[in-house]
Structures are given as C-alpha cells and as structure tokens.
Amino acid sequence: MQPIIQAEHVSFSYGEQAILKDINLTINPGEIIGLIGKNGAGKTTLLNLLLGVRAKKSGHLTLFDQVPGGPLAKRNIGSMLQGDLPIRGITVVELLTMAATHYPTALQPKQLMADLALTELAQRQLTTLSGGQLRRVTFALALIGNPKLLFLDEPTVGMDTNAQQAFWARVKALKELGKTVIITSHYLPEIEQVADRILLLQDGRFIFQGTLAELQQQYQQVEISFQTSLALTTFEALGGVTAVSQVNQVVQITSTDGDRTLQALVPYLSQLRQVTINRESLATIFVHLTKEA
Amino acid sequence: MKPFLAQLKFDGRRLILRNFSFQFFSILMPAGFYLLFTKVMVSGTVPVSFSLQYMASMIVYSGTINALFGIALILMHDREKGLLQWYQLTPLGVQPYYLSVGFWSMVMNGIAIVVLGMLAVVVNHVSLTLGQWLAVAGVALIGQIPTLLMGVAISFLNRPETLSIVSNLITFPMAIVSGLWWPMSMLPSWLQPIGKLMPTYFVNNWLGAVATHATLKTTNIIGVSAWIGVLLVLVILETRQLLKRGDGVVKA
Structure with missing residues (x-):
C-alpha cells in the first residue's frame, strides 16, 4: 500500500531555534490519526509543512508522492482549520458553490449540505450563524473538494453535543470510504474515541507513535x-x-x-x-x- | 474560466450588491457632495467647467474612499478570517481571488463614474463626447491605482481598529489638502505645496483636464506614475515581510 504521507528525518527551525527534530512518519490510506502535543510542541509547524505552507529545512517529506503544496497534493487535501470564514454578505450555499469550482472533482454543494444536515442553513448569511453552525460549514468546506486526506484542527469547538456526535459519526463514515484523517485537538476524549493511531509530539519530536491500546500498554x-x-x-x-x-x-x-x-x-x-x-x-x-x- | 466566473459572482455579491458601506460612502456620499456644492449651496448658475471639475474631484474622492476604507478592510478581513488561507490551500491558489477583487474594485470606480457622470449631465447639463467620457473613465481607472495600492499597503496592518484610524488619517486630510472637497486656493499657503504632492491632486488635475478640454500637464502623469512606483515597492516589501513573519499560515 502506497503511503499518503511519508516523512524521513524531517526537521525545521526558525533561525537557531529547532522546532521539529528528526520527524519520521508514515501515514497510510484510511487511517485516522490523532496528532497531539502541548502548546509549542511543534504541531502547528508540522501541519504547515504537511499543507505546504512552509518548507522543511532538511529530510524527505512527500504527500501523495509529491512535494507538499504541489498541485496533486492540493487537489487531494481538505482542511478544517481554526478560522471559520464568517464572510460578510455571503450565504452558506454561495460559499460552498464558489468553493466547489476550485476543485476538479468537487462534490455537489446541495448534496453535501443534505448529508451534513446543513440544508436549512443554506440561505443563511454566514455572519448570522452561531459558532457551532459555522464550524459545521467549515467542515463542509473541507469536504467540498472530495479530498482523500483531511486535516481537522480543533474541529468540534463550539458545537453542541448532538452536532459533535453527528460530526464524529461522519468522520468514521469517511474512514469507511477510505479517506485519511489527521485530527489535531486539545480535547483528548474525542481523539481517544476515533483515532486509529496517536502521534504524540513533544519538543519537536515524536515521543509516541502507535495505537491507543499500545499507548495504554506502555504507559x-x-x-x-x-x-x-x-x-x-x-x-x-x-x-x-x-x-x-x-x-x-x-x-x-x-x-x-x-x-x-x-x-x-x-x-x-x-x-x-x-x-x-x-x-x-x-x-x-x-x-x-x-x-x- | 468557470472558477474565475464563480469567483466574480461570489465577490460581486459581497463587495457590491450586499455592501452597504460601498453603496453609501463610495456612491451616495460623493453624489450628495456633488449635488450640494454644484446645485444646493450655490447661487445662480454654476459654470460648466466647475461642474465638470467637481465631478472629476468626486470621482477621485469616491475611488479614494473605496480603496482606503472598502478594499483595505475587505483584504484585511479576508486575511484575518482565514479566507485567504483557504484559497492558498486550494489547487487554484489565490490568483482568482486577487484578480476578482481587482476587477470589482475597478467596477466600483466605474459605477461612481456612471453615477456622477449622469448627475453632471442631468442636473448640471454638462455635455461631453463619447470619446471624452471614455477618456474620463480611462484616466479615473488608472488614477485609482495609487490609492488602491495604498489600500493594499494599509490592509497589512495588524488590527481593524488601527486600520480604521489610519484610513481616516490618510483619506480625509489627503482629500482636503489635494483640493477634492474645495479649491486649493482656499487652503493656507504653507499647506498648498504639500497638497500638490498628493496622488489625488495629480489624478484630480489630470481627470479635470480631460473633462474640461484643458491642456494635459505631463507633471500629473509623472506624479501618478511615481506614486504607483513607490507604492508598488512598498506593497512588495510588505508582502515579503508578511511571508517572512509567517502571518496567515495555519495555526494549530
């Protein structure tokens, strides 16, 4: 099986300050990965390297066998980051319709909204939505390009319990479809619930990579x-x-x-x-x- | 082409159709000023040359307000709220977004030209040939570039509150000292040389000359070009600084 992400001895530094040190990582299709670590552990930098926003200083890093940030990688990535795009003067359906045109194999916005129970919000302006509703729209935005790899960063912040449950059910369904999901969250019970594998980052190094059972066995x-x-x-x-x-x-x-x-x-x-x-x-x-x- | 058209549709809605600030500050306010100073607060008939010159001034003022308040705030808002980052991570990148915002900012100025031109024709009975109207539109659009670049430059500021203060500090003093609101001869003599260095002064004079058949002065064209050059360098330096600082990248 061809890995989706492959990192060998990857490091990154700002000037003299080393942020990531000798990162080795293989992520396969269909895995749900929980990336955890304290603030300042290097999660942000790792995410930026994977998304191609920043370039590694040394080592070898590929996504879909390509350099991160390349056209193929971008076509296959969906990201639900911390900003929620409360764009003025735009409705939910207008945002998703525009977003769909940015991807070659996008999903139908109306079908996606129906799948994510967003139909009743379709004509609502983004600025009138609650925090949890906006988060759900951001999730739809991450899925609109029909990505093979999904980055979810603090995905359920602001969602009510029902929305959270529906959200995680959807993430599990994505796994069934063979999608790979990388979740970054400080809310660890959620990671515990869905992650196949946990990557624990501390001071720029992985101090643990494995399943929750292995982690429990070990520690x-x-x-x-x-x-x-x-x-x-x-x-x-x-x-x-x-x-x-x-x-x-x-x-x-x-x-x-x-x-x-x-x-x-x-x-x-x-x-x-x-x-x-x-x-x-x-x-x-x-x-x-x-x-x- | 389809993604760009979709981007245009998306931005057209939020930048023009549902943007009350643009409609009020960039269109209604300059139109109101135009009526006030050429029809309401004047006694007798206003000379046609003044009607045309003041139309030119209000077109420049509208473009300045639009660039320094509207476009600057929209660019900052899109960066702060993560829209720019979202584009950055898509296969098409940020190019359609910037092209679309650039296109609509020109259209915004075009709307101001049409509205103020119609007012000048209907209310003050000015008459220009099609060629002159096209020249007015062309000069107005080129003349908007310096203020548009200023808008882009200040959109890199960190906070919306700071942006609001800076926009106010630039726009209104610049409009007053460069003679957009009332003739420069009414300003103190020490202020006039400063006003004559402003980009809006050069554009206003250039546009006024085109509208009133006056002789074109190369100093106005050189002045506009110099401002475009300086501001372009500033925007490039700011963009480099922004990328170096890592703003706008993913936070986790």
Missing part, C-alpha cells in the same frame, strides 16, 4: 480499589504495584502493569469486596507523558 497506570480485612502489606509486594493506600475501609492499589497485578490478586479475590478497576484515559496519560518529557 497506563491502573488503579484497583476494594474493601478487605487483609493487611496492606499483603498487596505491596504484588507484581506491578507502585503504591498502596487506604482511605476509610477502601484500599487503593496503583499499578503500572494492570494485567500482572490482577493475576496476583486472584488468590485473594474471595476476601475482596466491591472491587473497581480504573484505567487511565488518554488525557491522563498525556499529562503524565508530557510532564515526564
């Missing part, structure tokens, strides 16, 4: 709590346990290897009550990792 701490009459010392030596504490009658074990610790707890199960296991979310892992780095 996740598990908290197991229960009530018991057994002494705390019973649990301190169990495999993977890093801390044991007791609040009132509830014992809480923190483990860096949940599977191992649970296996070690099996002999004591008859003496444990109200057992709960909490796995850490992507957001919690993100905080741990970016603190460590």
Whole structure:
C-alpha cells in the first residue's frame, strides 16, 4: 500500500531555534490519526509543512508522492482549520458553490449540505450563524473538494453535543470510504474515541507513535480499589504495584502493569469486596507523558 | 474560466450588491457632495467647467474612499478570517481571488463614474463626447491605482481598529489638502505645496483636464506614475515581510 504521507528525518527551525527534530512518519490510506502535543510542541509547524505552507529545512517529506503544496497534493487535501470564514454578505450555499469550482472533482454543494444536515442553513448569511453552525460549514468546506486526506484542527469547538456526535459519526463514515484523517485537538476524549493511531509530539519530536491500546500498554497506570480485612502489606509486594493506600475501609492499589497485578490478586479475590478497576484515559496519560518529557 | 466566473459572482455579491458601506460612502456620499456644492449651496448658475471639475474631484474622492476604507478592510478581513488561507490551500491558489477583487474594485470606480457622470449631465447639463467620457473613465481607472495600492499597503496592518484610524488619517486630510472637497486656493499657503504632492491632486488635475478640454500637464502623469512606483515597492516589501513573519499560515 502506497503511503499518503511519508516523512524521513524531517526537521525545521526558525533561525537557531529547532522546532521539529528528526520527524519520521508514515501515514497510510484510511487511517485516522490523532496528532497531539502541548502548546509549542511543534504541531502547528508540522501541519504547515504537511499543507505546504512552509518548507522543511532538511529530510524527505512527500504527500501523495509529491512535494507538499504541489498541485496533486492540493487537489487531494481538505482542511478544517481554526478560522471559520464568517464572510460578510455571503450565504452558506454561495460559499460552498464558489468553493466547489476550485476543485476538479468537487462534490455537489446541495448534496453535501443534505448529508451534513446543513440544508436549512443554506440561505443563511454566514455572519448570522452561531459558532457551532459555522464550524459545521467549515467542515463542509473541507469536504467540498472530495479530498482523500483531511486535516481537522480543533474541529468540534463550539458545537453542541448532538452536532459533535453527528460530526464524529461522519468522520468514521469517511474512514469507511477510505479517506485519511489527521485530527489535531486539545480535547483528548474525542481523539481517544476515533483515532486509529496517536502521534504524540513533544519538543519537536515524536515521543509516541502507535495505537491507543499500545499507548495504554506502555504507559497506563491502573488503579484497583476494594474493601478487605487483609493487611496492606499483603498487596505491596504484588507484581506491578507502585503504591498502596487506604482511605476509610477502601484500599487503593496503583499499578503500572494492570494485567500482572490482577493475576496476583486472584488468590485473594474471595476476601475482596466491591472491587473497581480504573484505567487511565488518554488525557491522563498525556499529562503524565508530557510532564515526564 | 468557470472558477474565475464563480469567483466574480461570489465577490460581486459581497463587495457590491450586499455592501452597504460601498453603496453609501463610495456612491451616495460623493453624489450628495456633488449635488450640494454644484446645485444646493450655490447661487445662480454654476459654470460648466466647475461642474465638470467637481465631478472629476468626486470621482477621485469616491475611488479614494473605496480603496482606503472598502478594499483595505475587505483584504484585511479576508486575511484575518482565514479566507485567504483557504484559497492558498486550494489547487487554484489565490490568483482568482486577487484578480476578482481587482476587477470589482475597478467596477466600483466605474459605477461612481456612471453615477456622477449622469448627475453632471442631468442636473448640471454638462455635455461631453463619447470619446471624452471614455477618456474620463480611462484616466479615473488608472488614477485609482495609487490609492488602491495604498489600500493594499494599509490592509497589512495588524488590527481593524488601527486600520480604521489610519484610513481616516490618510483619506480625509489627503482629500482636503489635494483640493477634492474645495479649491486649493482656499487652503493656507504653507499647506498648498504639500497638497500638490498628493496622488489625488495629480489624478484630480489630470481627470479635470480631460473633462474640461484643458491642456494635459505631463507633471500629473509623472506624479501618478511615481506614486504607483513607490507604492508598488512598498506593497512588495510588505508582502515579503508578511511571508517572512509567517502571518496567515495555519495555526494549530
């Protein structure tokens, strides 16, 4: 399978300040990628390199086997960036109709509006739309060129819960159609929900590239709590346990290897009550990792 | 061709048909001034040469308002709101957008010429040959280039509030000192040499000469050309600076 994006030893700097260092990356068709990182980690610069707005300083970077920003790459890319285009004196349908003429294989604006439940907003001026409605129009604008690769930057900001759910359902449907999606968001539960692979950027380097399961396997701490009459010392030596504490009658074990610790707890199960296991979310892992780095 | 026509349709709606600021400040206000100073606030019959010269002045004033308030704000707005960036990322790029905005800014000036010309004919009974009208239109369109470049130059300012202040500080003083509102002879003597360096002064004189059959002065053509040259260099330098600074690129 021909990768859509291929980066080998890519770096970028502003003068003496290195922003991206030795980026290696392969993204295949049909993948949903969550690109995450703290502010200043290099996400903006990486996105700019991929969109062809800026040029790399060294290394090898291709999109659709072409230099980013080339005609073929532009034809195949749709982007939903942070600006929402509240253009004065223009309606939703007029914006999408104009936008469609900029792409050789564009979708029909009316059909796209129907698919995205925007038909009732079609004749509304952009400046009269709410933030969430504008975001949905920006999504339509990203899709109008029928792109193979979609960049979504903080896509659901301002959307209500229903709109968010519809939005993510649509993103999953795009994956079924073989589209590749790169999502940048600070709202990690959304990334957790849809991303096939997570790219964690820290200080200009990827400190993790892989699936959420791999990330959890590698970094996740598990908290197991229960009530018991057994002494705390019973649990301190169990495999993977890093801390044991007791609040009132509830014992809480923190483990860096949940599977191992649970296996070690099996002999004591008859003496444990109200057992709960909490796995850490992507957001919690993100905080741990970016603190460590 | 189809994308460019679609772009023209898109921009025509927002820049002219649904742009109340343009309709009021660039058309109705100069038309109102024209009526006021050639019909309402005058006693007796105004000389035809004054009717023509003041028509020329209001055409230049309309173009100046349009460039420094209308086009400058639209360019800044489109950059700030991400429309320019969106074009940049499409296969066709920004070219259709700039061509379309350039085309409509000329049409805007054309509308002002038609409206003010009709007023001059209907209200003040001026009479020009077709050739003279075409010459007036041609000079007015060429003469708009310096103020249009000024509009582009100030559109690179960072904030709309700053742009508004700068537009006001340039437009009205420049209109007054270059004799668009009333004759330069009414200005203090120390101010007149400054007024005679303004691009609007050169265009106004050039246009007035064409409309009133007066002798064309090469200084006016040289003055307009010099302003175009200087402002073109300024806009190029600003664009380079903007690209170097990385404004308008994607934020994540």
